[in-house]
Amino acid sequence: MSEGKGRRKIFTVLVAVVLIAVYFFVFSEPLRPELSAAPRWTIDLSASVASAEASAQDRVDASAVSFSTASRFGYFGTDGSIGFVGEATGPVPMSDSSYVSAELVPGGANYSLRSPVGARVAELDASAPFYSSGRLFSAQADGSGVAAYDGKGNRLWSYTFPCQLSAFSAGEGLAVGGTVDGWLEGVDSGGRRAFSFAPGGSRLQVVLGLGVSRSGNWIAAVTGVDRQRLVVLGRGGADYRVASHRYLDSDYREPVRVVVLDDDRHVLYRRADGIGVWSVDGAVDELLPVKADDFDVSLDAERGLALLVARRGKKAEVVAFRLPATLLGRVPLPDGSEYVRLIGSSVYFGSGDSISRFDFMEE
């Protein structure tokens, strides 16, 4: 690279960092005095595209973070180093430890499991691979089943549900499918049915959304039409039983986001008036006044801080709050932020051209 090009790149990155810093000051709602958002770095992805076969072993460390946008995918380090960047024609199934590449062939696609540096690990016998909680799965072609794989691409089990899935989530040793006829069916790590439960209580039965805790101990679901219900199931011995529930005022007929936080206590779910915060025992019933079609949450348990990325249409914002529902502030993200990832108190966001990081800091 020539000296002139190098200077231009440094200048571009500096301008991007300054613009992001200014953006936070101008557009964000005031953060509580004890909290501030500090920009860290911006990566220029357009200068970093490598072929999928390129070896970048020395540039990827154990803290590799995956990203995928409509045009690019790859891995970066939490320190702003670039691990691997590839061109994409659409979203790529990815986790922080592997990703799946597809080669279109007549009548289908051939899938390969690859390492974070693009090296082929195995051919994948799969219909539609995807990751849930970092685990690799494949959807059955008609949307009514799932197969699970190990880290080497070996199929561990496959499971056919009675009908199409309208929701799916996985935790430690448990995958749960919610069906369009209103049943929750859990599958254990051996591919056996762990439980089957129909929440009922509504005129029309359907599972609109569900979340499984990382531990696999809790399952929360929004089910039914007329009336809609939030139901929480807890592991009790070998079975799952209703731990709490409440009726909702909503009338959704579309997927509803439900998340069980890593503290194994709080459940966040989409409501018409914001995001509901519920506790698995039903003792907490609060509202975060943040309207979102979809959201993701990260919990920094050490600092008692939770971050939430809320998406509505093409808009996205990051919301900081303390559990259960004390709003600390919200930072809108630039339009076109296709990628947003929350890790602890850090926010990574960007598009096909760049990725930036900022951290929420306590004074």
Place this chain on the structure above:
Amino acid sequence: MSLRAVRVVAAGAVVLAAAIVSSFAFDWPADSGRYRFSFGSPRDGFKRGLEFGSSGGIVRAADDGELTFAASGRSLPGGYPLIGGSMVVVSHASQISTIYAGLEPGSVSSYLRNVRKGDIIGRIEPVGGLGRGAAFYAYDAKERRYINPLILMPSLSDDKPPVIRSAILVSDGKETALAASKVVKQGSYLLLVDAFDPSPTGEQAAPYEVRVMLDGSERDRVLYDAAWAEGGRSTLFSGARLGEHEYLASDGRMRFGPYVLARGRVVISVVVGDFAGNKREQTYSIIVQ
């Protein structure tokens, strides 16, 4: 009650349920009934509905009902893919839900509540890289099983009989094509049947009925009427109750038997029928040594 009697009663129940529903007469959801693949066609496993394929075509509600669920986009919130596009579920008074999948993202809406027969549900996703069009399923929510949609639909004119491409005896992994060989050793054999019914668009779709007879006596009969899953296992046909992987080989051939063939002459007949009643029969006379 014998197992056979239980199976007959189960088959009767499905036919009766279908007859009750068919009095409400569903309409074809797309392409005026010119489906590409039928219930049972091997499409990455046993197809549990119909598949339509006219790119950009309109998909309409098969009957009056209420929209229960509409998912648009490429995946559900947890990442589970919506293969081929969006999905819509409509509940009907008859306890049947109709499921429309593989619709073009953005062409479906969850704001539609009360659905009238013929209402537009969405557009067919162009048949793209994965070679699939829109899928239509009829699901009996009470019995938790799929019903062959052809049972519920207006009849189509069809005078083309099914095609039997081959019938092969298999023992210890060794295949003996019945058309080519007339002598086999005595023993236990599976029968692999390669047959299809031409769909209205000329694709190789599934038949509606397959029977296997040995020396004039019916040994196996499957009726493509229903499919369901229990405990994670896909099960087919209300009468025969066969596991999908027992019945359908990975190459799409149908597996029957095992049959113990003793010394002497054996006449094996395979009869394949379609939903319109057209039949094709192949008879093989073999010597067992």
